[in-house]
Structure formats: structure tokens, C-alpha cells
Amino acid sequence: MPATSPPDPGLPTDVPLPTDPDAVALAVEAAIEAEDLALLRRLADAGSSDAEDALVELAAERGDLDELRRLAALGNRDAADELLELEEEEE
Template sequence: MSDDDELAMLRERAAVGDRDATDQLVELAGESGDLDELRRLAAAGSSDAAAVLIELAGEREDLDELRELAAAGSEDAQDVLAELTDE
């Protein structure tokens, strides 16, 4: 099975509520720095994906990403943003 096939299978399982599949996707996306995948998972309700997304955005000093997350109500993103700026 190719990596693309495995990811597609994990996404299908995650879409029907398979927590293990979601956790695997979050781990893979975090390791590869796949912000799009993390955004998608966070939008689907994964707090772990949101946490990893905030962590990566903070490490990259991606202020735009952090501002978007903060504007969406993430207190963690607000905290990281405050650490990186005077906002």
C-alpha cells in the first residue's frame, strides 16, 4: 500500500470518528510539518491537531497563522502570539 493510499484510508477512518486514525494523522502531519492537514483536522474538532498546529506556528514564528487561530478563539494561540510579539 502506498503512502497516499494509507493516508486516504486514515482520512476515511477519521471522518467516521475513528480516534486512532485521527491521532495517527495528527502525528504524521506534525512530523512532516503539514499545516494544511493539521488545519483540516483541527477544523474537524481535533484539539490535538490544533495544539500541534499552534506549536508549529510558534516554532516558525508564523504570526499570521497564530493570529488566525487566536481570532478563532484559541487562547493557546493568543498566549504564543503574546510571547512572540507585544500584542
């Protein structure tokens, strides 16, 4: 059975995300370091390509096929490629 991420505790949605590019970059770095998938998702949904790239990388490292499928369904080509590779490894 493929590994999946534990459920994210999530962040309160009423906490605003930073809009300043430097602040966004710092938030992405902090989320990567903490492996905070919920924050990375929020940042990616707000348009941060760095957060989206980090989500793909973390999901691939964890073998999280569900997250890769979610990202691929949203049009992320890197997630689709990682998903293909992981699925081929399972065969």
C-alpha cells in the same frame, strides 16, 4: 519581518478525514512529522484538539504570526498567548 509559512499545497477536500479516534491520532502524528499544516488545519477544523495544539506549537516555533493570529481569532487561548510572547520579543 516575521517569518511566515510557505503556502500549503493543500489536500484535496474530497479526501475524507478519519473519524475513528485512533485513526485521527495517527493522522495528527503523521501531519506533525511531515509539518503538513494543511492537514493539521483540516483535522483541527474537524474538531481535533491535538491538531490544533500542534498548529499552535509549529506556528510558534516558526514565528508564524499570521497563523497564530488566525488561531487566536478562532478563540484559541494558547495561540493568543504565544502571539503575545512573540510580539513582545519583537519590541
